Amino acid sequence: MKIKDIISDRRTISFEFFPPREAGGVPGVIDVVNRLRAHAPDFVSVTYGAGGGTRAFTEEITMRLRRETDLMVMAHLTCVAQSRSDVHQVLQRLDAAGIENVIALRGDRPQDSVASAPGDAEFAHATDLIQHIRSNFDFGIAGACYPEGHTESPDLDTDISYARMKQDLGAEFLITQLFYDNAYFYDLVDRAQAAGITVPIIPGVLPILSTPQIRRFTSLCGASIPPELDARLERHADDNRAVREIGIEYATMQAEDLWANGVPGIHFYVLNRAYSVSHILRNLNIMGHDGA
Secondary structure (H helix, E strand, O other): OOHHHHHHHOOEEEEEEOOOOOHHHHHHHHHHHHHHHHHOOOEEEEOOOHHHOOHHHHHHHHHHHHHHOOOOEEEEEEOOOOOHHHHHHHHHHHHHOOOOEEEEEOOOOOOOOOOOOOOOOOOOOHHHHHHHHHHHOOOEEEEEEOOOOOOOOOOHHHHHHHHHHHHHHOOOEEEEEEOOOHHHHHHHHHHHHHOOOOOOEEEEEOOOOOHHHHHHHHHHHOOOOOHHHHHHHHHOOOOHHHHHHHHHHHHHHHHHHHHHOOOOEEEEEOOOOOHHHHHHHHHHOOOOOOOO
16 A cells, blocks of 8 residues: 555555664664554554665564565665665665665765765765656655755755655655754745645654754754753753653643644654653654544
């Protein structure tokens, strides 16, 4: 089943996990996924390391979830610093395993790579990957978009033009980068509509777990932290438990507002932790949601 068909039927809740750096961490990721299954996610996804750095574990977890559970699994695929042949072979393996949905991303170039790394000339952008998938396979395709603009985009108009290109080349829905001010998401939706984007745009919500961690994440992806929230995080910078509770409270507030404003779904970046997302969903009272 294609995720686009689920979105057309109801509002969705979905979870994103990341692969471990070592094989011994795979069971732990599977355990977290199984703990969160009680919340009846409409789909789950597993991220893909820069340059395919952890792709073997991504594929293993993705295929195990497809084989061993009833979860709808969306595979992540990045194309930077990889050859067309390598990417095509991954897609073939996913297809053979019965994976029906892929989110196509450029990905971040590994820090030790150079501009002429393999794959750069073949898949310079996520749009190149989307076009290749649509031309050669029958996957449901998702793309990414950026409420505050991609860090490499010169301006928001250019940024939204790439999102429109993703739609035109075959992306059936978009998932946003993290953000902490919902106004950025609503502005993105307005700009997208003005640019002729008609596919659903699902907001991505990342519950905060620690002050240093979220500052690092936001600095890397170009997202901002509202001053009031930042001040609260600073006051408790050395108390991760307190920050986790702040994160639950803030993400609940974000999600309540988004849900009330009719978003097509919410995609939670769970960071392989069940506690925060479970509490947020209980706060929202949408466990086993019916799309209302």
